[in-house]
Amino acid sequence: MKIKGLFASGLPLMLILAILCSSCAKSNDPRSEVDDFIESTPEGTPTAHYGGLYPIKTDKQLTYWAELNGNAGSIKPSFQDVPFFQEWQRRTGVKLDFVQPPANQAREAINVLLASGDLPDMLEYEWANFPGGPEKAINDGYILRLNDVFDKYAPHLKKYLSEHPEIDKQIKTDDGSYYVFPFIQGDDMLRTYQGPIIRKDWLDELGLPLPVTIDDWYTVLKAFKEQKGIEAPLTFLGVPNPLFGLESGGFVGAYGIKKGFYLDQGEVKYGPLEQGYKSFLALFRKWYAEGLIDKNIATVDTKTLDSNMISGRSGASIWNAGAGIGTWQPIVMDKQPKAQFVPAPYPVLQEGDKPKFGQRTYAYTGSGGVAISSKSENVEEAARMLDYGYSPEGHLLFNFGIEGLSYVMKDGYPAYTDLILNNPDKLVPAQALAMYTRASYFGTFVQDVRYMEQYYLLPQQKEALKIWSNTDAERTMLPQIPKTEQESTELSAIMLDVTTLVDEMSLKMILGIEPLEAFDDYAAQIESLKIHRAIEIQRNALERYQKR
Template identity: 70%
Template sequence: MGATTRKRPVAGLLGLLAAALLLGSCGFGGMADQPDRRTAEPGERLTYWAELNGNASSVRPTFQEVPFFQEWQKRTGVQLDFIQPPANQAQEAINVLLASGELPDIMEYEWSNFPGGPAKALSDGYLLRLNESIDKYAPNLKAFLEANPDIDKQIKTDDGSYYMFPFIQEDDRLRTYQGPIVRKDWLDELGLAVPETIEEWHEVLLAFKERKGVVAPLTFLGVPNALFGIENGGFIGAFGIKRGYYLEEGRVKFGAIEPAYKQFLALFRQWYAEGLIDPNIATVDTKTLDASMVSGRSGASIWNAGAGIGTWQPILQGLDPNAKLAPAPYPVMKKGEKPKFGQRVHPFNSAGVAISAKSKHVEEAVRMLDYGYGAEGHLLFNFGIEGVSYEMDGGQPRYTDLILNNPDRLAPSQALAMYTRASYFGPFVQDKRYLEQYYSLPEQQEAVAIWSNTDAAEHQYPQTQKTEQESAELSAIMQDVQTMVDEMSLKIILGIEPLDAFEGYVEQMKAIGVERAIEIQENALERFRQR
């Protein structure tokens, strides 16, 4: 991006971004040859609580306006009234919802975040235990779990209770989709290579600041909590730790109390003082992240191959044909080292759709949620509507230009969010064929290969289940610990407190039980290994 383009007013660029994200008329077709389905009684409606995905909400602000949700209701015969919390506020909103006692029929959430965990949500009467209902009304999910016992054991509580309809990423190639992204055209202009080491990253960010006049060279998500965007090991991982829980030689560690975390804080304290990190580090959300990267306010980030590269690059090239993004490997200390950490999700990560214990429409809700695990539902959730968002070609579903070359200038990530749930979680099994087409840019395909080349699998803490007592105790401890980690990290990075304050924070975390939290995680891990 040249100097003239770089000095273009941000408001003008944001207007162009808004125009690029605008959806005009979105076609919507029906389906032929529908199989017999159990439907809700005429006029009967179920309530459905969920946060709308950011790619979808950037185009249509409510669930009822999104073609996928219209089609899902049409096919199952179930009418839904959606209850939609504000963006990025699901955790706060669901606590208020549950406390009110006025529960919707269906709730979509990452249930490991519930205070006390899923077992507590069941025993407190919020969620319905689904074992009997799955046996009666969910033949598709039941068949999948019987065929996949390793996944089956991950989605139940320790006493064997099913509590939600899970999102499953069965294929290993679906589990890494996030990593460092940098403006390659700027690197070329400055005569710099894609950075690999911390030292090279410092050189690149400094050049963006001093030679390109970039306001916030490195930006990443700072919500829902501080440093959220680098929790998977970006920059922190170069010091041999993660910020949260991980495994080291089979034992559980919590990175924010390790001495290496102080070394990371020292690095980011220096970079912040040098103006290399977004000054709004604590408040960056997905919208401001998008705006910074497409306006040239920032030149590097950690984000997704789809929502990052796939969304930003077409918009950038619409503003400047020479603009180009490139994936970078997770940073290391020494050239040639393999990154120890990187983003990698579990086949199941506790995100799923539960039914309220108070619902009077259990059969209708279960049959609707089971739809995504059947052959026809699998196609809808992953590819959308045949003849509209995909066509069958040689027995394979192929996205149409509505998705890959949208006439209303939607990025593929946004078009997909209109017609499918393939790029974010829901009650279904994700299909690797979606990714093979979704990552249509060579930079996206290169990104997955680069970001997957880590030892993250060896150090990943598995998706264990806790007892109700353990979950309650762990949640209470970690709520205070996480608050302290966030507070400590920001104060030290921003220069509000000295670097040597780190040891005092660690002692405080030990005093409020972080070592007991690690013990709980160890106990749950041992039970998981013995299943």
């Protein structure tokens, strides 16, 4: 790796050293439980077959840059120690040398990596959100345009895209370029997984119903604070930016707007410009002053969030059915048998109203895709390995793991074993899944709804899907809209300044540092930063997308 390029990027010395160390201190394919399982498996069983194209005949070792998933990282320190990645290499015949950035620093680390010019064969990153867009990443010589690569070396992905033209449209740039092997959510049921969560046992204790309106929530949070002595009744993610946990529309959506771009009867709008955002800030300013919101609003990360909810420091949040309810419930219930974490609907102003917004992802989210770098001398091997996830055998591996170990076939249904659902080492299902599959996070495959049918073991999780899906999010969210390189570059530059100002404005007003009367001045500043040009870019791209 080129040291000069790293220091020229202006990143902190410790981060640079951590990145360098992560790329040189890699495991050498240690013997694992997967090896032991394979050796004990009789010849001719399903685990011995990987399709006609695999394993690939090669002695090359390819490099793969990615951040290790948090659930996997809490159990194993590196990719090479995770059984899934051992099995993926074994089946495809391609050995990998992983370059692993520090946890939660992927965005900073990839800037260092790109500046160095010393690029690995494959890079797993949010390429849809690359500054200037993925077309710029291609034109700047960082990643390959994959159209010819798909034609030559990715028959399984090509087949899937030909059968799903709407997905095919989403994973191309506006210039028609493929740029990643994508993560695709293969069923509508997979696209909603997050929403409000609350301690129902506390509600029952206080004689309060499940909150529906903003007024209901105020009553509940105030009772948690005053009658139960809860330090931070409501907590949510404030990292990587303020109010991050509310970006799907929680609480702010009750005022008919969203903290970002959205569609209002087909018209593109930007929420922080609207008067409804001022009303939301007034609400949270009041709640913060009364101690109803975590005082550490700007620094709550996932570990802090877990700690708040498990310890009882907080009693309500907005988080996931799996990583939230599925993780907190068994841990807390072990010591407090009556504890209940349950889903609540997205808050509205008037009872009977349908929430305008809610968490809802795209079939292709733009995250978790893997690009092939322009510096790679192993394009064929990289592409064939990445294409494996879209094959029938790869689909089962990525979603369910290894047959006979992490799942068994029951009448054609891949059923998880107790290794996943009742792990002997006391791993919660989210952790066990991250060890043997990629079903619960991103990767180069199509996510299977049968994973969720089993992953959501608790009745509260199943109920969460119904409650959180009952919104108008499908009509108010912008499609995953490709843009031209020029549009992406201009939009990124505008929104970098706008979002910085909005985050600063929002936090200062909620904390009481700035008066609410300053809102109109802040809105004028947002307009001076060319937000209306950003809205125009979104509108133009939407119109082109709809005409495709």
